[in-house]
Amino acid sequence: MALLGAACLLGFGVWRLWPAATREGEPGNTLLARSDASVERFAELDPRASVVLERDPERPDRVQVVYAPITRGEVTFRVARQTGEWSDRVADDEVGADHVFPWPTADLKPDDVIRVTFRRGDSLGTQEWRVAEARHAIAAAPQGLYARRTLGDRKAWIGQYGGSEASETAVADALEWLARHQADDGSWSDRCLGAGSEAKCEKNAPCSGPGGPYEMALSGLALLAFQAGGHYDFNGNRYSENVRRALDWMVARQRSDGGLLGSKQDRTRRRQFYPQFMYEHGIATFALADACAVSHALGRPKNERHTEALGKALKFIEEMQHDDGGWRYTERREQPSDTSVSGWPMLALKSAREAGVSLDARQIEKVRAFFEARATGERGRTGYLNRGVHTEATTGVGMLARQFLFEEPDSPYVREAADFLAQYAEQTWPDRRSDAGRSDYYLWYNCTLAMFQAGGEAWKRWNDVVRDTIVGLQRHEGCQRGSWDPDGRWGPQGGRIYSTALAALTLEVYYRYASLSEAAKQAGGAKSDTAFPLIRRKGP
Numbered sequence: 001m002a003l004l005g006a007a008c009l010l011g012f013g014v015w016r017l018w019p020a021a022t023r024e025g026e027p028g029n030t031l032l033a034r035s036d037a038s039v040e041r042f043a044e045l046d047p048r049a050s051v052v053l054e055r056d057p058e059r060p061d062r063v064q065v066v067y068a069p070i071t072r073g074e075v076t077f078r079v080a081r082q083t084g085e086w087s088d089r090v091a092d093d094e095v096g097a098d099h100v101f102p103w104p105t106a107d108l109k110p111d112d113v114i115r116v117t118f119r120r121g122d123s124l125g126t127q128e129w130r131v132a133e134a135r136h137a138i139a140a141a142p143q144g145l146y147a148r149r150t151l152g153d154r155k156a157w158i159g160q161y162g163g164s165e166a167s168e169t170a171v172a173d174a175l176e177w178l179a180r181h182q183a184d185d186g187s188w189s190d191r192c193l194g195a196g197s198e199a200k201c202e203k204n205a206p207c208s209g210p211g212g213p214y215e216m217a218l219s220g221l222a223l224l225a226f227q228a229g230g231h232y233d234f235n236g237n238r239y240s241e242n243v244r245r246a247l248d249w250m251v252a253r254q255r256s257d258g259g260l261l262g263s264k265q266d267r268t269r270r271r272q273f274y275p276q277f278m279y280e281h282g283i284a285t286f287a288l289a290d291a292c293a294v295s296h297a298l299g300r301p302k303n304e305r306h307t308e309a310l311g312k313a314l315k316f317i318e319e320m321q322h323d324d325g326g327w328r329y330t331e332r333r334e335q336p337s338d339t340s341v342s343g344w345p346m347l348a349l350k351s352a353r354e355a356g357v358s359l360d361a362r363q364i365e366k367v368r369a370f371f372e373a374r375a376t377g378e379r380g381r382t383g384y385l386n387r388g389v390h391t392e393a394t395t396g397v398g399m400l401a402r403q404f405l406f407e408e409p410d411s412p413y414v415r416e417a418a419d420f421l422a423q424y425a426e427q428t429w430p431d432r433r434s435d436a437g438r439s440d441y442y443l444w445y446n447c448t449l450a451m452f453q454a455g456g457e458a459w460k461r462w463n464d465v466v467r468d469t470i471v472g473l474q475r476h477e478g479c480q481r482g483s484w485d486p487d488g489r490w491g492p493q494g495g496r497i498y499s500t501a502l503a504a505l506t507l508e509v510y511y512r513y514a515s516l517s518e519a520a521k522q523a524g525g526a527k528s529d530t531a532f533p534l535i536r537r538k539g540p
């Protein structure tokens, strides 16, 4: 058992608080309390024992306190809440073996204190960690989809999941481009490019392809890209300020009914919504839920403003849900929904769940029923408006529904779809670079997310093709450097911000979410804590 090394301090009676001090080489392993007298006494009694708080190497959902005793004694492990409640675990006094005390991180709150006391006769030693200070130990601990966002050392394992140095450079350049083109008010829109009123482009060679006026959706996609890259409003990272401004803008623009809609909606000022409103709202809510889920995974105190806005946005999603369980461009519930629009609210609901929001199980069940009704039963494909008409992108969205709503990361249904899409990718982009007309950022984004979750050989085949194809299409010159041309399907509507944010998100797949199939294997097939409870189950 690798120990990080720490001292167990023995002494008598009363403890006085020391200023929090972090020893070099052990970030966050902070001693908060000890007795002056204990130091010498400990050195006499048990100089080589160590007590360490570390991540559990076997289980990402646990931290462990490892105590390696040299002398006999009784050891008590406690998690102390600020409220004064204690839970004790008492070790036996076996000498010469490590005592390992695992704690499910779900039980740990930032204000908790883990205290280890060692008693030998009348002598007492103690060591404490405040959970919020012990980042190095709890960093890998959260379970669920967002577990990876809490890891600081992602560079070390990107390659393990299929990322490359080139794909990481592409992401860095993409985020730099997005940051350069953010409007003063914190949003991203068609007005930020070219000759737009908020244009940020270099005057002599402005970026082309501003796309349509979908500022809420574009801001949501850009936010998702920054957050997937590890830039949060609270962590002081390179683009944290960009993220904070975007979230502020989004929350300030929320309507009283919870809707997160663009300026097009403002111009009409009508309850009757314009055609793309549910895309905009779904994407923006997803971005907000993503921000809350990361904060939750890190055990941070809730951002009340974000949480409240998310709650209102989720209510709007619920209100707009059609009778068939999905969503479409219209608020008329009796009309049939479509798979493409429905993917965004579905992902927003999943992230909200990861953020600790409780959702109506009946609502989730309706979404499941919607996706079941669109499953074609043929090669794992999922239809668009019905079973008959399907695209590769809707098949990807259908896979995501299986993975995130049904907790089936690699079920036979998903495997069939994954094999189909791997073959499709190899046939469609055989030379790792795409003709302009054949690029499809929407397809790449959705399917890559689903294929990553499916894992296995199909993921490797897909990733080999799509990763390098996207990297090869990035622009490297002038104001456009770091962006992707908004060509191919949906590009002209979405514009350069859309294509760049989606391309970046696609290349961030290696660290954006935990692999649910891997997590399920680690948990012995058990459902994750954030799995949606199943009310009923049927379908393929």
Ligand SMILES: [Zn+2]
Binding pocket: 181, 193, 194, 200, 201, 202, 206, 207, 479, 480
């Ligand atoms: Zn530009």
